[in-house]
Amino acid sequence: MDQSNFKALLVRDQLWLEELYSTPSLPNRKRLLNSASDKKLDTLLKFLHLLTTGEIKMHKKNFDALEKSKLRVLRRSFESKASIKRLLKSERLEKLKPLQKICSVLPILLYTLFNPEEN
Numbered sequence: 001m002d003q004s005n006f007k008a009l010l011v012r013d014q015l016w017l018e019e020l021y022s023t024p025s026l027p028n029r030k031r032l033l034n035s036a037s038d039k040k041l042d043t044l045l046k047f048l049h050l051l052t053t054g055e056i057k058m059h060k061k062n063f064d065a066l067e068k069s070k071l072r073v074l075r076r077s078f079e080s081k082a083s084i085k086r087l088l089k090s091e092r093l094e095k096l097k098p099l100q101k102i103c104s105v106l107p108i109l110l111y112t113l114f115n116p117e118e119n
Helices: 003-012 014-022 026-035 038-053 060-065 068-079 081-089 092-101 103-114
Strands: none
Touching (some): 014 103, 026 092, 026 103, 038 081, 038 092, 060 103, 068 081, 068 103, 092 103
């Protein structure tokens, strides 16, 4: 994945990602996911792929805070290039399924994006 292209996507969707990161209630995060455009969902999917492959480093304290079941969903859904390509080409409901499963830990996953000075 082209890093400069990805940075442009992050800039484009920064406000939505920040709202997703800072929203404390799970129902509101789910609402934000459900009402997001396909482009915003694609940006989040690409971010999660880069996070699970280690191209974007996650803070150790955040990694330790994740439940094993959520880690399995992350790896199964976002780690391989084939699975992320399939997700990016899929229908909206297919994109939302894995995102809804990890919705409760999205603030932990997005922490690195909004707190880069701690890397």
